[in-house]
Amino acid sequence: MSPEPLQTLYWEDDSLFLLDQRLLPGEIRYLQCCTVADVVTAIKEMVVRGAPAIGISAAFGVVLAAKAAGTAGSGLSGLQEAITALRSARPTAVNLDWALRRMERRLEHAAGGTCEEVVDALAEEAQAILDEDILTNRKIGAHGAALIPDGASILTHCNAGALATAGYGTALGVIRAAVAQGKQLHIYVDETRPLLQGARLTALELLREEIPATLVTDSCAGYLISAGKVSLVIVGADRIAANGDTANKIGTYTLAVLAQRHEIPFYIAAPCSTIDLSLEDGRGIVIEERDPAEVTMFNGQKIAPAGIDALNPAFDVTPAELISAIITERGLLQRPDRAGLKNLLTKGER
Numbered sequence: 001m002s003p004e005p006l007q008t009l010y011w012e013d014d015s016l017f018l019l020d021q022r023l024l025p026g027e028i029r030y031l032q033c034c035t036v037a038d039v040v041t042a043i044k045e046m047v048v049r050g051a052p053a054i055g056i057s058a059a060f061g062v063v064l065a066a067k068a069a070g071t072a073g074s075g076l077s078g079l080q081e082a083i084t085a086l087r088s089a090r091p092t093a094v095n096l097d098w099a100l101r102r103m104e105r106r107l108e109h110a111a112g113g114t115c116e117e118v119v120d121a122l123a124e125e126a127q128a129i130l131d132e133d134i135l136t137n138r139k140i141g142a143h144g145a146a147l148i149p150d151g152a153s154i155l156t157h158c159n160a161g162a163l164a165t166a167g168y169g170t171a172l173g174v175i176r177a178a179v180a181q182g183k184q185l186h187i188y189v190d191e192t193r194p195l196l197q198g199a200r201l202t203a204l205e206l207l208r209e210e211i212p213a214t215l216v217t218d219s220c221a222g223y224l225i226s227a228g229k230v231s232l233v234i235v236g237a238d239r240i241a242a243n244g245d246t247a248n249k250i251g252t253y254t255l256a257v258l259a260q261r262h263e264i265p266f267y268i269a270a271p272c273s274t275i276d277l278s279l280e281d282g283r284g285i286v287i288e289e290r291d292p293a294e295v296t297m298f299n300g301q302k303i304a305p306a307g308i309d310a311l312n313p314a315f316d317v318t319p320a321e322l323i324s325a326i327i328t329e330r331g332l333l334q335r336p337d338r339a340g341l342k343n344l345l346t347k348g349e350r
């Protein structure tokens with residue numbers, strides 16, 4: 001029997017516990033966040049990462065801020081400052097903003113109550129966001145599995161698995177659902193430089209569940225696809241603009257171009273909370289620039305000569321026309337475009 005998927009985060013004893021993903025796969029250790037500042041730092045330093053997981057963490061960060069305000073007797077006036085700090089912890093994934101907006105709406109509704117009542121209401125909302133995320137991912141999996149042929153060999157990038165969410169995952173959720181249907185799959189896992197989310201996290205998830213997988217360097221993708229070894233590419237998303245342009249881990253765009261060149265499907269799996277209709281197209285998506293030391297250092301060792309300039313954008317944007325379908329909890333959107341996305345968000349479940 002394969003082990004239970006690793007639990008990314010949970011709320012216990014008035015604290016948020018985050019699986020410290022920086023230590024994986026070597027060590028399973030949870031970091032206890034007791035203050036909103038702990039949560040902001042954990043998101044920035046990627047103790048927790050992945051669009052849905054950072055949104056859920058931020059929601060619990062609001063609970064911690066409200067609790068602290070209640071204890072200090074300072075009322076809830078300082079809460080907006082905490083929410084702003086959480087919102088700016090990482091700029092690209094819209095799920096962070098989405099979860100915080102939800103918490104703000106709940107705060108507004110609970111506003112007349114005592115501090116304790118407000119904290120309870122916020123804790124309930126954060127837990128609901130967490131619980132709903134797992135259900136959402138299972139629906140994404142069920143819809144997406146229909147696109148996966150038996151015998152497929154699939155290339156994925158970064159980690160859009162249980163570790164990037166409250167559980168089950170988006171892109172890996174589709175893979176899990178297809179495997180659960182009895183399909184025989186083989187997964188190629190891009191290592192995902194510079195932080196190796198593929199090698200450290202996706203490989204771990206697949207190995208634990210005994211889903212056949214092979215780890216490759218990022219630069220291997222063209223070779224593999226051109227050799228006919230990949231039937232389709234599936235990845236997650238951090239923000240999808242109104243026209244379908246999609247931001248995801250740096251290197252995703254390269255895979256989409258390769259997929260088009262070699263006429264294989266390129267799929268995005270993401271919850272509707274990743275869709276940002278306020279942005280006309282991908283040009284409006286803010287791309288996080290991380291410390292160049294993540295590129296010039298590896299495991300604490302310098303791997304580039306001192307003085308070399310290095311650039312470290314964490315995401316890129318894949319234009320909608322390269323995306324075969326976006327898989328959401330509300331169904332599949334083939335050849336995504338402005339009208340299709342709007343329709344998806346305004347209509348109920350399909």
Ligand code: MRU
Pocket residue numbers: 049050051052093157158159160161164165169170171197235236237238248249250314
């Ligand atoms: O920098 P990260 O590790 O947070 O980047 C994560 C990704 O790019 C994922 O593909 C994306 O957040 C989707 S997770 C379901």
